Amino acid sequence: MDFECSDPSVWKEALSHYTSRIQSLNKPNLVSLDDFYCNQLPPLLFQRNPNPYITVPELSKLMQWKLTRGKWRPRLLDFVSSLDESLVKSASQKAFQSLPDISKAVSELTVLKGVGPATASAVLAAFAPHITPFMSDEALEAALSNSKDYSLKQYLLFASKLQTKAKELSTDVDVFTPSDVERALWSFAVGNKSLAPKLNGDPKINPSKSSKRKRNK
Template identity: 45%
Template structure:
């Protein structure tokens, strides 16, 4: 055992000496000094416990401030233990001493668009917003988000226009509300194009007989407002679960039901993990109906329906992924009407999406 040098005396040296005695040989630092390979990695608990005095020694590459890591992962392939902090919604990594200053943290203008305040919305989520005019502004972005979602398929825009505008008119004009087999097949095509594509469902739904489709859908509409009984009736059809059943009912009764879109469900707080069951749909629908009632209490003339709430939540979630800049910023306020100008508020019964 060599005599300690003056700068090595202290508790850090004692830790190395005890570690050497336990191993019966030279310490890792001494071996590295002899081999000239630089500081070794910490291979054991004893080596990692040698002391803060050794760990605090400067290392090449440090001292440049925290490294930005929006995904929460370490960047620059730093093998050392690092500390994560969050500043202005941006996650970064760095040594504890580097986290004490924020000089290298980017300004809010340098943060990507999907993390900007405008993308976060009022209060961090749309569902908690109580401003009907802000919801109206989000609903106005729906068609633009549909175009962004369509991509190269060139089908979704036409299918969505059919579902939102043409199909409700056809159902309402009938003496008794029902869907035909062709309408059910096209509705499934719209649902899969707008959400997650499952080709087996498209093939399976086409095997339903025409008479069975008319009878089940007519019985389901007649059972409303008992949504539970209506969905149970529609479940007799092949490839029709609670989500597809909700799309059928929403096309003919948007004031009562809402489509169970995965993206809309994701925007509703305090729901358990997504399940395609009747019980889960009823929980989701209660949340949607409560939101519509809340907005209508703020502005009785707005006339929000569960379907419109669902459309806004779908727009909100998809815009975050595809085109966050189209959403109104959190500081958005409705333009004030000039004196003497006509009332620009929406009519009592809105017909923007489902007539």
């Protein structure tokens, strides 16, 4: 599935495999962490109206989800788990209130130690999936052909592309959010990686290669 594909059924098919792809990775606690991130965390945030915020335990669990679904970087989890509760509450309140200004929202969260634009995007996507997609390596590679740059500038470009794609794919019957687009891209990439060994280097399948990243996400 190419990012330029405009057939909603193709994207819907990729998205439909998201849960099974999560399960197929066989990573410790990933299924329960993904359920927390996708289904439990959003209502928890909205219950705190009129000034929603995230707590340190929730942010730590979100970080566990992000690192387990992607690349494991234990120091980031240590940083986040030791953050001051009042600081996290204040930063996340300001971030959520800043939307739809994505740049300001990300900047409010990245004052927290261990929280870069990618982690900030995960927090924002849990709160506003219709605006802010999670900045996963797989979706970044598909949308921008680059999974090494985790800067705010790169995220803004990434978010804009996924917002545009979501609008393009949405119909009267099916509405896609930028977060749906990210999950579809992730699901498709993970599926390709599992198929790659069986396809003997089929040129149509080009899973992104993992690479070392020195920068905190």
